[in-house]
Amino acid sequence: xxxxxxxxxxxSVSRTLPSFGLTRLAxxxxxxxxxxxxxxxVGLVIVAALAAPLLATTDPIDQDLTVVLKPPFWLEDGSLxxxxxxxxxxxxxxxRLIYGARISLTISALAALIGAAVGVAAGLVAxxxxxxxxxxxxxxxxxxxxxxxxxxxxxxxxxxxxNLRNLVIVMAITTWMIYARVVRGLSLALREQEFVHxxxxxxxxxxxxxxxxxxxxVFAPVVVIWTLEVARVILMESALSFLGLGVPxxxxxxxxxxxxxxxxxxxxGWISIFPGIAxxxxxxxxxxxxxxxxxxxxxxxxxQM
Amino acid sequence: xxxxxxxxxxxxxxxxxxxxxxxxxxxFLTGDPAEIMLPPGATxxxxxKFRAEWGFDDPLPVQYWRFLHRAVQGDFGISxxxxxSSLPLIAARLPATLQLTxxxxxxxxxxxxxxxxxxxxxxxxxxxxxxxxxxxFGQSVPNFWLAIMMILLFAVSWGVLPTSGRGGWAxxxxxxxxxxxxxxxxxxxxxxxAVIEVLAEDYVRTARGKGLRELFxxxxxAVPNALIPLVTVxxxxxxxxxxxxxxxETIFTWPGVGLFTIQAILNRDYPVVxxxxxxxxxxxxxxxxxxxxxxxxxxxxxxxx
Numbered sequence: 319x320x321x322x323x324x325x326x327x328x329x330s331v332s333r334t335l336p337s338f339g340l341t342r343l344a345x346x347x348x349x350x351x352x353x354x355x356x357x358x359x360v361g362l363v364i365v366a367a368l369a370a371p372l373l374a375t376t377d378p379i380d381q382d383l384t385v386v387l388k389p390p391f392w393l394e395d396g397s398l399x400x401x402x403x404x405x406x407x408x409x410x411x412x413x414r415l416i417y418g419a420r421i422s423l424t425i426s427a428l429a430a431l432i433g434a435a436v437g438v439a440a441g442l443v444a445x446x447x448x449x450x451x452x453x454x455x456x457x458x459x460x461x462x463x464x465x466x467x468x469x470x471x472x473x474x475x476x477x478x479x480x481n482l483r484n485l486v487i488v489m490a491i492t493t494w495m496i497y498a499r500v501v502r503g504l505s506l507a508l509r510e511q512e513f514v515h516x517x518x519x520x521x522x523x524x525x526x527x528x529x530x531x532x533x534x535x536v537f538a539p540v541v542v543i544w545t546l547e548v549a550r551v552i553l554m555e556s557a558l559s560f561l562g563l564g565v566p567x568x569x570x571x572x573x574x575x576x577x578x579x580x581x582x583x584x585x586x587g588w589i590s591i592f593p594g595i596a597x598x599x600x601x602x603x604x605x606x607x608x609x610x611x612x613x614x615x616x617x618x619x620x621x622q623m
Numbered sequence: 624x625x626x627x628x629x630x631x632x633x634x635x636x637x638x639x640x641x642x643x644x645x646x647x648x649x650x651f652l653t654g655d656p657a658e659i660m661l662p663p664g665a666t667x668x669x670x671x672k673f674r675a676e677w678g679f680d681d682p683l684p685v686q687y688w689r690f691l692h693r694a695v696q697g698d699f700g701i702s703x704x705x706x707x708s709s710l711p712l713i714a715a716r717l718p719a720t721l722q723l724t725x726x727x728x729x730x731x732x733x734x735x736x737x738x739x740x741x742x743x744x745x746x747x748x749x750x751x752x753x754x755x756x757x758x759x760f761g762q763s764v765p766n767f768w769l770a771i772m773m774i775l776l777f778a779v780s781w782g783v784l785p786t787s788g789r790g791g792w793a794x795x796x797x798x799x800x801x802x803x804x805x806x807x808x809x810x811x812x813x814x815x816x817a818v819i820e821v822l823a824e825d826y827v828r829t830a831r832g833k834g835l836r837e838l839f840x841x842x843x844x845a846v847p848n849a850l851i852p853l854v855t856v857x858x859x860x861x862x863x864x865x866x867x868x869x870x871x872e873t874i875f876t877w878p879g880v881g882l883f884t885i886q887a888i889l890n891r892d893y894p895v896v897x898x899x900x901x902x903x904x905x906x907x908x909x910x911x912x913x914x915x916x917x918x919x920x921x922x923x924x925x926x927x928x
Binding site for chain 1: 867884889891911
């Protein structure tokens with residue numbers, strides 16, 4: 319539940335959209351070690367999630383009661399058959415971690431994407447059109463921000479049932495406001511820019527101005543927020559899963575692995591330790607990437623997030 | 624000034640109304656509350672009787688109006704599980720949650736302000752690196768995992784702190800730290816950036832030019848001004864702190880509102896869930912209102928705007 323600050327809107331806007339290409343990416347990588355490290359970590363987690371069936375050594379939900387609570391290979395009694403040990407049902411911790419990446423990444427990427435789409439649309443309408451729409455949308459944002467979001471998510475998931483779709487929707491509800499606020503502020507400023515006045519004087523419709531001139535100018539901050547929100551949603555999803563309200567068993571999730579290991583902390587700490595490290599490293603990588611991207615795309619935003 | 628306060632109050636009232644609507648409609652997310660609240664084997668006659676008794680057969684606006692009417696009088700209905708009025712049940716647990724969240728907040732401020740100021744004044748140095756390291760770790764670590772690791776270390780291995788429950792201040796240390804960690808990270812970054820910005824201001828140069836000692840310049844001119852924006856952030860973060868408390872209270876079986884609400888959610892004790900969501904969200908609204916008013920008083924520039 320990383321905190322957020324919504325002070326972005328005040329930044330003045332006049333920037334062209336950087337084009338992405340491989341050479342440009344390479345140049346970016348040279349300029350930001352942080353983004354590179356983050357990118358590599360995130361890349362590895364994505365590969366792990368995509369290639370899970372190839373990378374996993376056993377089926378993640380296969381129980382083998384003959385090898386219950388085996389330690390990782392570097393400890394006494396550990397073996398490379400189960401490199402990170404096994405849990406109380408003899409399931410392979412390493413394979414479960416690899417498969418767990420799928421849930422975390424899917425939910426967080428989707429939720430952040432839906433949140434971004436809704437939030438950007440709301441922010442554009444509020445900021446560009448202003449007036450009554452602006453007032454209504456911003457009050458909904460305030461309302462949404464006032465809720466202890468994890469409590470609301472818990473209640474909704476508990477009532478509607480914990481499955482992938484509901485989790486994505488609930489997480490999206492917790493994330494759209496920040497885009498709305500930032501995009502509103504930026505488009506408010508953009509609306510008064512001379513080039514926008516000029517285009518309007520030339521006879522362009524509002525829809526065209528928004529699509530061709532406002533949207534590209536809010537793209538960079540949206541990408542940065544999206545990255546950081548993915549990290550926050552991963553933490554939130556794992557917290558829900560930890561509380562028993564994540565994607566239901568037997569699908570392995572990092573949060574539930576951690577919760578299941580709690581009862582074996584003293585005898586088999588690795589069951590809880592590794593999923594925690596997995597969450598932390600993934601979130602760290604995404605934060606690195608987000609920070610690096612922010613510095614590269616929009617240095618003025620430094621310190622405002 | 625008066626207009627600003629009036630507008631801000633009106634917004635707060637509007638948001639509280641919205642909060643009440645959301646808490647009310649939570650019950651209807653799954654369709655028919657009667658079917659959920661009654662035990663599975665209930666007959667059609669029992670369901671009809673239950674509906675009539677609880678007013679579930681009235682039109683929704685009528686039900687909402689009744690909910691609102693009762694809520695204003697502090698009546699959120701009888702807890703299905705405890706058989707008592709739900710508001711007093713929650714009120715009784717509020718002090719425990721406040722003790723935890725306020726301690727966590729103070730802890731975060733006490734850590735983040737010195738760390739952020741030192742990082743800013745030693746920009747690029749070792750202290751800065753350390754502070755940013757702490758911030759990145761705090762931003763990425765799942766607080767519930769940190770909580771479990773602390774239990775493993777301080778309670779199980781070393782036996783210096785109690786694992787759970789509420790008692791003396793020793794009981795507060797681990798849960799408060801776990802809740803504070805994310806906020807500490809965020810605040811450290813914000814303080815650092817704010818101090819760096821203020822140090823570049825003309826009045827700081829003037830103060831230095833007058834030959835004032837650096838410590839005096841910092842303590843009298845730079846830091847107090849840098850901390851003003853922090854007030855808003857801390858207010859905005861209160862919702863997240865409460866959310867964090869929900870998870871952390873569960874781990875440490877801290878007898879607060881969070882633990883109680885989670886149990887109510889899992890037991891489908893709707894009156895308690897409604898009351899708790901309503902009260903916690905209203906608390907967040909009121910705190911943000913207070914923060915905004917304090918902010919006006921702290922920073923006279925806003926009064927004009």
